[in-house]
Amino acid sequence: MKIRFFGTSHGVPSAERFCSCTCLEIGDRLYLIDCGAPAVDLLLRNGLHPNGLKAVFFTHIHGDHTDGLLNLADLCNWYFKESAFDIYMTEQAGIDAYKHTINVVEADIGIDEERIRFKLMDKNFVYDDGVVRVTPFPTTHMSYVGAGHPSYAYLIEAEGKKLVFTGDLSHNMKDRDFPEIALREPVDLTVCEMAHFSPEEAEYFLKDYKGKKLLFNHVFPIEKLERIKALDGKYAYPIDILSDGDVIEM
Numbered sequence: 365m366k367i368r369f370f371g372t373s374h375g376v377p378s379a380e381r382f383c384s385c386t387c388l389e390i391g392d393r394l395y396l397i398d399c400g401a402p403a404v405d406l407l408l409r410n411g412l413h414p415n416g417l418k419a420v421f422f423t424h425i426h427g428d429h430t431d432g433l434l435n436l437a438d439l440c441n442w443y444f445k446e447s448a449f450d451i452y453m454t455e456q457a458g459i460d461a462y463k464h465t466i467n468v469v470e471a472d473i474g475i476d477e478e479r480i481r482f483k484l485m486d487k488n489f490v491y492d493d494g495v496v497r498v499t500p501f502p503t504t505h506m507s508y509v510g511a512g513h514p515s516y517a518y519l520i521e522a523e524g525k526k527l528v529f530t531g532d533l534s535h536n537m538k539d540r541d542f543p544e545i546a547l548r549e550p551v552d553l554t555v556c557e558m559a560h561f562s563p564e565e566a567e568y569f570l571k572d573y574k575g576k577k578l579l580f581n582h583v584f585p586i587e588k589l590e591r592i593k594a595l596d597g598k599y600a601y602p603i604d605i606l607s608d609g610d611v612i613e614m
């Protein structure tokens with residue numbers, strides 16, 4: 365399995381970083397975790413074809429995790445007609461908005477819902493296509509907006525490996541919503557955000573983390589980088605920072 369980091373920025377892109385978007389490549393099957401970067405362009409630039417895409421999983425509805433979806437879904441609807449994939453969104457209003465926009469910009473053909481399959485997920489959702497198993501864990505990142513705005517971390521299991529993507533975590537460290545499974549099990553890798561707390565506040569989960577490696581992305585403000593680098597070597601597992609274009613093979 366290859367994990368390609370298409371976008372590693374926080375809520376705002378920079379000269380070197382797109383917003384959140386990660387591509388899992390397992391054989392000839394592709395999956396996206398969040399779509400805050402121009403995913404269809406990045407697939408093509410990396411020699412991958414949208415026809416290989418099987419599913420897109422969103423951690424939450426914020427634009428830095430979703431804004432690249434419109435381009436992907438629109439192009440796959442009208443041009444890449446061999447493509448067919450599921451899009452797991454966290455809010456029905458988001459599904460309605462994207463479907464509506466595609467129907468507006470492609471008024472002559474409308475959305476082909478047999479191929480571009482928007483689906484609402486919830487905390488009981490488990491995706492398993494025999495190649496990858498994706499299990500969500502609720503976080504409290506969106507709780508400040510009010511009820512009806514869920515957010516999730518994901519456990520991804522494929523080829524005997526276990527990866528955790530935290531998505532965005534709470535703005536309030538008192539919520540302690542770093543995924544519990546990574547404090548309990550020796551997962552192979554966790555990709556953790558670093559925008560809503562400080563490297564020092566991360567101590568509560570870093571000290572109990574049972575995984576083999578931990579990588580930070582979604583870093584804001586960028587001045588944190590040196591303090592994050594200083595964390596490596598403090599614990600029994602390596603810690604590093606992700607950049608756009610990084611590829612990890614597991």
Ligand SMILES: [Zn+2]
Nearest residue numbers: 374375428532
């Ligand atoms: Zn974000």
Ligand SMILES: [Zn+2]
Nearest residue numbers: 424426505532
């Ligand atoms: Zn967010």
